Amino acid sequence: MPEPQPHAPPPPPRYSLRRFMLSHPLHLVALGFGSGLSRFAPGTVGTAWGWLAYLVMQMWLTQAQLGLVIAGSLVLGWIACTITARHMGVSDPGSIVWDEVVAIWIVLWLAMPMGFWGQLIAFGLFRFFDAAKPGPVKWADQLFKGFGWRGGFGIMFDDLVAAFCTLLVIAFWRWI
Template identity: 70%
Template structure:
């Protein structure tokens, strides 16, 4: 936490969980989204998510470079912003639907089937390319989550 980028990339400490930091980061994202939704309009939340992608790219790049690890498990801003995107796009959704989104997203992020696995390997490095790669596979996991939810709603 010696640099502001670390605070962001580590999900304000949620990524420091000794057990399942990605899940801890996603749970923190869920709680933060619920709280932020009390004060922000959907448009403002969309702007926050867009800004969080840009700031997160920088924070993930700096933190991975400082840690000298390509995609450290403790960096969870990728889970945070991807799950915010999911929640923003499925809102209004009840607690049950949000839980389903959480489980689906964690599945796609942890197992990395098909396109998520490809995205996880597509961009590597201790530079801006690597910082983008940290975010990219989680955005693909979010897209896959949203596809499943859309298909479920269609049926």
Template identity: 65%
Template sequence: MRGDLAHWIALGFGSGLSPLAPGTVGTLWAWLAWSVLGHWLTPTQLGVLLALSLPVAWWACTRTADHLRIADPSAIVADEIVAFWLMLWLLLPTGFWAQLVAFMLFRFFDAVKPGPVGWADRLLHGAQGWRGGLGIMLDDLVAAGCSLLVIALWHAL
């Protein structure tokens, strides 16, 4: 991890190295980082950060998976980080309890992979190069979308 910036990013600055539930730990790191960044950045600046983070995470996931020679290593959590940041940005402004619900929904969809999340996970599973990196990220972005859909439907009731 030390010698490559892509590895630092892909492994969530070490959060993905957790021996227990690295995806959950990576998402918790994302939530903490977002909360800290929210004290200094405006919603527009957070949106720019998010827009820049998507291709950087794709690159980091691709490079790290290629170096590890594993299609979708559980230690790679940049996909969870960026997908959860997207959720938090789209839910702005929101408080702790709404963010906690978003966290729980996202973790459910990412871990269980029902319906479209499972499809997205299988779509590019085992691909290499840039397609492999996209495959790593795609199921998490779909999990974020499903979580946001549940929140929107709940608000509509």
């Protein structure tokens, strides 16, 4: 007989989420410095914040330094998503958007230089793969579920696969 699964509590009200976000530095990171608190499409808002943050970082950092920031952000994100999801009592809350932030950084870092329209297309492709979860993204989303390190990795992993799919489409687009 399977073990009964605990029911996830309903998401807290937005004012409580703001207080929650500021209660621990890793919550601040996981919630995308507040972009995950959006009432409408927090994943899209988090991705947009990531896009803007990347453009700002690009003004000050070399490509190698951006790569190091992204690598460090992957590790930090895994930890922040693990702890924040556990503290929220939800295995993959929609307000956790650090996974979208780092994934769009990877897309932009590997696909640049691009003008505004190319970046907008990359943004749109990533949002499509992340939200619709076709094929490999759906597989990645279902692979690691739950709490603890495995669940924190799962929060990040499906967005990394969505970023990879986005980069494949961009590479194909450039090839033809």
